[in-house]
Amino acid sequence: MARTAGSHSDITGPRVRDAALKLFAQGGFAAVSMRAIAAEVGVQAGALYNYTPDKQTLLFDLMERHMNELLAAGTDDPSLAPQERLKKFVAFHIRFHHARPDAVFIAYMELRNLTEENFARIEALRSRYESGLETILRDGVAAGVFQVSDTKIATLAIIAMLTGVNTWFRTGGRLSLEEVTAQYWDMVRRAVT
Template identity: 70%
Template sequence: MARTVGSHSDTTAQRVRAAALTLFARHGFAAVSMRQIATEVGVQVGALYNYTPDKQTLLFDLMRSHLEELLDAFEDRQDLPPPARLEAFVRFHIRFHHKRPEAVFIAYMELRNLSPENFAVIEDLRRAYENRLEAIIAAGVAQGAFDVADTKIATLAAIALLTGVNTWFRADGRLTLDAVEAQYWQMVSKALAGTANQL
């Protein structure tokens, strides 16, 4: 990302990203102009180009940063049995995404607005995360803890289920996040256990 040098510049760059994140999540990428982002930040439109060459690059940078942070944050304890590794994944995924609703919304809903080149990069990062879960499921199948016909389908189904929490959970609602994690872990574990021993 193009930017000027200095601590003030770094602060402004962060504000540009934060403003773009909020506006893209609230109105959709296509509906947001560079002028709106500049107004949100409190700078002239021309000043934005010190921090990003265009709106597409802003979207790509937000998505890439989110997925790289996701990959860096998840620690797969391969010393644990697959059911324990899977439970850790379930709880991590829900909690990580709960803290970043705007980034999650953009990462899933704005893929269509990426250029082909940027889409390929984001898809590689998404696949890297999916591969971590699939490795856990495959290990469980190999050890007889899980019973699924296709580990890739099971992976995608589990991620879709877990990410769905963001669409309905509210911190001031009936259930705590801990309670939601426990119930979703129960659902995922039962789905993957199939005819194998119950977890």
Template identity: 60%
Template sequence: MARTTGSRADITGPLVRQAARGLFARHGYAAVTMRQIAAAVGVQAGTLYAYTPDKQGLLAGLLIEHMDLLLAAWDDRPGDPPLVRLERFARFHIAYSLDHPDEVFLSYMELRSLTPENHAAVTALRRRYEDALTAILRDGARAGVMRVADARLTAMALIAMLTGVTNWFRQGGRLDRTAVADHYWGLVRGAVGAG
């Protein structure tokens, strides 16, 4: 099919990803059709295939892009004290999650919708992020400033707790983002025995 009059690759491609991200997050991957994505962008359904091989490729691309951006944004400083690094991680994760709620939601809820190959690619990226926190926890335990029986398990639990903020936080609510991050940092400190 021909490109819709007035559409441009540098504009339409990002619009396709944005529309798919929003629709997948609101309705679920399985419930969304390529026609719905095309309608949201204002192009013919066939036009989407200039930007993605199929709906599965679109989902995988969104999840991989999210993890790539997350990993690029995270800045660990291994020379800093472990508790400083842990606080930086906690505050970073909360801020990033609140800035990208649809991406975070898809990353957790639609991982199951990926083909085995795409699932492996996304989980490899997720593992790199989890490993970053695991390294901080191991360093803290070695330095005697954290009590962590299983660094990997603790990392997974902390990430799940921190990510949960996207389920309930609302801008303009009782707590602002800074207060939420402060409270969560207290919870993280307690979880690793750093009270």
């Protein structure tokens, strides 16, 4: 099938992903058709198949891209004290996710719509991210500065708490993102010491 006149794969491909991200976040994966995505991009529905074989692959690609960006952006410096590493993790997690609310929403709420194989691949990426925080917690326990009886549960609880900022925080509200981050750091610090 010929490409629509004036379209370019390096422009239209990202537009397809952006439109799918927006529409999946607004209406949910199951409710969004390929026709709706095509209409948002301004192409014929059939043209989408030049960029993705199907809607499932598009969903998986969005989630995988988000997780890979998260893993690439997050860094841990084991030479720092565990408290400092944890503080940096808290600030990073809140900032990174705040800048990507649609991707975060989809990464958590649309897991149920992945095929078994795609789910396993996304879960493996999520586990890699979680293990970074768990390593910080284990190192803090080993150093005697954190008191955590189960580092896996603490890891999941901290990530859930930090990710929850996206559900209620609004720029221009009572507190700035920096003030919220400072308060969340205080809560996390007290939870592990």
